[in-house]
Structures are given as structure tokens and as C-alpha cells.
Amino acid sequence: xxxxLSLTAxxxxxxxxxxxxxxxxxxxxxxxxGRVRLGGEVSATIGAKxxxxxxxxxxxxxxxxxMFRIALSGVWxxxxxxxxxxxxxxEDLEQPGAYAAYIRVRPWPNxxxxxxxxxxxxxxxxxxxxxxxxxxxxxxxPLAYQYxxxxxxxxxxxxxxxxxxxxxxGWRSSFPVGSPEPTPGLPLISAFRWDTGVEATWSTPLFDTxxxxxxGTLGNPRLRDDNGGKQVAGRMxxxxxxxxxxxxxxxxxxxxxxxxxxxxxxxxxxxLGADVEYSRDHWLVRSELVWSRWDVPFWTSPAEGxxxxxxxxxxxxxxxxxxxxxxxGRADWLSFSTLTGDMFGETPIAWEAPVRRLELGAGxxxxxxxxxxxxxxxxxxxxxxxxxRTFSSTQVVWWF
Amino acid sequence: MVLTRLGSGxxxxxxxxxxxxxxxxxxxxxxxxxxIADGASSVAAxxxxxxxxxxxxxxxxxxxxxxxxxxxxxxxxxxTDRRRSVVYLDPGPRAAFDARDEPHARMDQRNETFMPHVxxxxxxxxxxxxxxxxxxxxVFSLSKTKTFDLGRYAAGxxxxxxFDKPGIVxxxxxxxxxxxxxxxxxxxxxxxxxxxxxxxxxxxVPPGTYTAIAWNEAMESQxxxxxxxxxxxxxxxxxxxxx
Numbered sequence: 001x002x003x004x005l006s007l008t009a010x011x012x013x014x015x016x017x018x019x020x021x022x023x024x025x026x027x028x029x030x031x032x033x034g035r036v037r038l039g040g041e042v043s044a045t046i047g048a049k050x051x052x053x054x055x056x057x058x059x060x061x062x063x064x065x066x067m068f069r070i071a072l073s074g075v076w077x078x079x080x081x082x083x084x085x086x087x088x089x090x091e092d093l094e095q096p097g098a099y100a101a102y103i104r105v106r107p108w109p110n111x112x113x114x115x116x117x118x119x120x121x122x123x124x125x126x127x128x129x130x131x132x133x134x135x136x137x138x139x140x141x142p143l144a145y146q147y148x149x150x151x152x153x154x155x156x157x158x159x160x161x162x163x164x165x166x167x168x169x170g171w172r173s174s175f176p177v178g179s180p181e182p183t184p185g186l187p188l189i190s191a192f193r194w195d196t197g198v199e200a201t202w203s204t205p206l207f208d209t210x211x212x213x214x215x216g217t218l219g220n221p222r223l224r225d226d227n228g229g230k231q232v233a234g235r236m237x238x239x240x241x242x243x244x245x246x247x248x249x250x251x252x253x254x255x256x257x258x259x260x261x262x263x264x265x266x267x268x269x270x271x272l273g274a275d276v277e278y279s280r281d282h283w284l285v286r287s288e289l290v291w292s293r294w295d296v297p298f299w300t301s302p303a304e305g306x307x308x309x310x311x312x313x314x315x316x317x318x319x320x321x322x323x324x325x326x327x328x329g330r331a332d333w334l335s336f337s338t339l340t341g342d343m344f345g346e347t348p349i350a351w352e353a354p355v356r357r358l359e360l361g362a363g364x365x366x367x368x369x370x371x372x373x374x375x376x377x378x379x380x381x382x383x384x385x386x387x388x389r390t391f392s393s394t395q396v397v398w399w400f
Numbered sequence: 401m402v403l404t405r406l407g408s409g410x411x412x413x414x415x416x417x418x419x420x421x422x423x424x425x426x427x428x429x430x431x432x433x434x435x436i437a438d439g440a441s442s443v444a445a446x447x448x449x450x451x452x453x454x455x456x457x458x459x460x461x462x463x464x465x466x467x468x469x470x471x472x473x474x475x476x477x478x479x480t481d482r483r484r485s486v487v488y489l490d491p492g493p494r495a496a497f498d499a500r501d502e503p504h505a506r507m508d509q510r511n512e513t514f515m516p517h518v519x520x521x522x523x524x525x526x527x528x529x530x531x532x533x534x535x536x537x538x539v540f541s542l543s544k545t546k547t548f549d550l551g552r553y554a555a556g557x558x559x560x561x562x563f564d565k566p567g568i569v570x571x572x573x574x575x576x577x578x579x580x581x582x583x584x585x586x587x588x589x590x591x592x593x594x595x596x597x598x599x600x601x602x603x604x605v606p607p608g609t610y611t612a613i614a615w616n617e618a619m620e621s622q623x624x625x626x627x628x629x630x631x632x633x634x635x636x637x638x639x640x641x642x643x
Contacts, residue, residue, distance in 0.1 A: 086468065
């Protein structure tokens, strides 16, 4: 960690001065007469440690407010209607991994239908495709796409109390059925991994329609299927007016790993989402709502049945104060359905501790592709061993 | 001396270096612009400078970032004509500064492209940026010569910016990363943009000996001395190389 922080601090110092001296590229690199294009992004985020509340940890056990990331993406387009795309990422200087690797084909030249297969971008929602830090207006991630709930695909609670006991402990939860090793739980949707499968998209100037079939689920994207069923996800988005995008998404797929002994039947994660974006003049506003439900085969079923749910909603906005300076903010809520167990005197209680988050930030564009940001994030959780935490963080992002 | 600097070998990225050196040249041109060029005469008949700017390795079109998060093929955008060069005198003849007007110029946004890609204007000009595209655009510049941000505005609308200071302004769209353009702001009217074949013509140049500079966004700028006779035409060709 010391090495990462040192490198981050060094980049903090060197990147702006290198940019000012015009030493850094600002456009994609073209090779082979433009048939290959390479782009990249480096982001360094410095924030305080959080080894107690784990509000900003990802499913890779990394802190989004304290992260160094290098990403290199590329497109090879050997023909007009065929392209191979990929992205390699390293977070906190660990071994790089393939974040995206897929083929894109347009079968008919005059039909706006594209088919993509491989490790593909998510169809569901809007935030998951804003993969560049530079596309995001704040340093932190929305709770729906990052916050770790206690449920796991490779371990299951045997009773409602097993689940209630893990409230606020999504960063490292454990259950009696399945893997005994404590590991991070699942977010509603993972913004840090992409799923593997095939998707088809139909785009017109007024609307987009997309459908995908993948191995994992929104919360647990996978390279290989280990849950005995495919996930089907779809999205429709319309542009009724310039600057306005309204979208609706749905996904359903088996989510429990085959390694966990559980009763046969449908054990799916079902998710519905709605999103809207509106921009005008110097304003940009985005909002998203995600409702998710998991079928959990409790060995001892609680009175409410064997499903648990979660509802996330957030709204964020950005205002450009000057050509170089912008202000941004996000209000974020994550709540859960209730469950009755013995632990709380048979009083129904949310199966996971509800979380609220308010994040405020400001950014400064040193140049078009070099942005420095700072923010403060306030978290409140109705449970867990740390219920309140406020974090400040700063970030430098450079892309080409 | 500006000319020496333009010909020197600072090793940075081509377009960036060209921008910074040429911007310096334009600024100094403005600063020293009131000096009389060698042998210039206000009573003699004006001449012209014409010629051709050859680009040894023409720059490629701007491409969008390889955004792997797209769910389909990116819609094609208009080609950016990066072959356009600008030839200008540095410094300009004194007569150039005697009269000023405040003309309007126009830089369109069409098919996710700024048109023209290179715009030359006189200081004091106002440039209109009409959005003639199907989508929002957000024209902005962080250039030292002129920093501005017009915000997002829809098709059919137009916003304007006045450019008072000579120099080079690089213009971008905040929404479309492949959209960029250059506005070169001069303090005198002795400049010309090359045509499709690289040809240019600077009119109404008072007789005298001048330094002419050829600029292209991706090339090393080149300066050459040229003498314009009374009422005559002087030929001056340039050959620019990638940095």
C-alpha cells in the first residue's frame, strides 16, 4: 500500500506538470492506418483508510476512494462491419486483468443491428457503461453499483437469523451453507466486472433496444457459468427530446453457485431499473432507480417467504461554474426488505442495514483530458459496527 | 526572435508544440506588430504572396476514443480536414493596424464535426457556433488565448464568442471527444488558409520584405523570408514535416 500511495503522490505531482509541458498524448493512438486504435486512462485517488466500516469497498476488496487504476483499451477493426474490442485493467498495481474482450459484428450494412459476443458491456442500467473515471462526475460510486451487501453466491444462510446476523458486514460475510471462508458479499450490480455472453442492440436516433444472455448475474458477473442458468437482461432507452434520455431495464438470472447445496428450483436474482439523464447549458442531471430481488432457499423459511429485496435510488448533478471548474453532488439511498427472525425479538427488520450517502465534489480541468477532483462523502448506515463515516478524497484523472 | 524559435527543435508532441510555438509567434506578432516591416511603403501599390504548402505526411483524421462500453457501432462522423494549413506574415505591415472592423465568422457543428476545422479571424471578431447537428454539443476551449464554455445547446441554436486577443484557440466538444478545431486569431489581415490542393494567396500586401510562416496543426511550422515588389506577386512554397 505504501508503494501505491507513493506512486499516486508522484503522479499527482508529475501528471499536471507533464500535461502543462504538453508531454502527454491527448488523442487515441492510431496504428495500421487507423484499423487499430488504442486509448487509455490513469486515475489516482487519495483518501483516508476505511478498515472499519468498508463503505466504499468493491467486490475486489479495494477501496474506490483510495485506488490507483491503469486501463488500456483498444479496437481492431479489420473490416467495416467487424471489430474486436478489449480493455486491460490494473487496480492498485496488481496483475492486469481483461475487463472487456469481445467481437462486434453488424450483420447487415443498412440495418442498425449490432451483435456483440464475449466479455461484453452490461445492458442493464446506465451507470455500468460509464467505465471511464472521466465519464463520472464524482469520485465515489453509486451504492447500487458498488456497496457490498451480505449475501454471497457461494454461501447461503440456513435461517433468517443467519442473514440478519450479517447486517452491515457485506465486506466480509459468512454463512453456514456452502463455502465456509468469509469473503465479500455481492453488490446489486457490479461496476467492476463485466459479464460473459452475447448481446444484440438495435439503435435508431430516437431509441435503443438491447438484449443480452450472459453467464453470471448483475451482482456477480462471471467468465464461466457456475450457477446452472443464464441471465437474460434487456434495456430500452428513448430520446424524446435533445439532451433527455429515459431508460428502463430488466434482468433475471440464476445467482447461486452450483457449489452450494440447495434445493432445486428457481433461485434467481430479478432486477428492474429506470434511469434518466437530462443536460442543458452548464447542467447535467442523472438519476437511477434499481430494485432487486433474490430468491434465497432458506432451509428454515421465514414467515415472509424465501425472497429478499433491495431498492437503490440516486440522483446526481453537475454544474460547470467556469470552463475549468465544476461542482457536483449525489444523494444516494439503499434500503432493503424486512425479514423476521429470532434475533430481534421476532420484529420484522431489514435483512441488511440501510445506507444513505451524500457526496459533494468539485473538479478542475487542467486541460481537456486531465482533471483534478476533490470530494467529501458522508455515509450513514442503520447497523453494522460503524454507522457513520465521512471521507474526503482527491483524484487526478488523465485519459487519451 | 520568433522565427528562430519556430525553427528550433523542441521535442514535444507535434500538434502541441505547433500550437504553443505558433501561439507565441502570433502573440509576439501582435506585440511587435506596429513595427514597420523592412522596406514597407504606404504609398506603393500592394502586391500578393501566393504559393503552396506541401504536407509530407498528411495527418490522419481525428478518431473517437475506443470506448468499449458502447453497445454497438459508433455512428460515423464527418471527416476532419486536418490538411488545411495557414500562412501568415509575422510581423504584419504597419498599415494592417490602421483600420479595424468587427466582423463575424462562423464555425458550424455538423455530423459531429466542426466546420471549418481551421478558422482564421481578425482579433475583435465574433465567431458564431451554430449547432446544425442532430444531437447536443458543448463547445469549449481551455486555451490561454480564449477560455470559454458555451454549455450544451440543441440543434438549431447558436452561441457566439468574441475573440479579442491574437493567438491560437483550440476548440473541443465536451460530449464528443473526436470533435476539435482550431481558431487562429490575428492582429492583421495578412493570412490565408490553404485550399484542397494546399494552395494559398495573401492579397494586398504592401511592398517590402517579410517573414511568412506556414502552420499546420500536426506539422512543424516553417518560416521563410519573402520580398513583395511594388504591385507584384511573390511565389513562396512550403514543405512541412511531421514533428
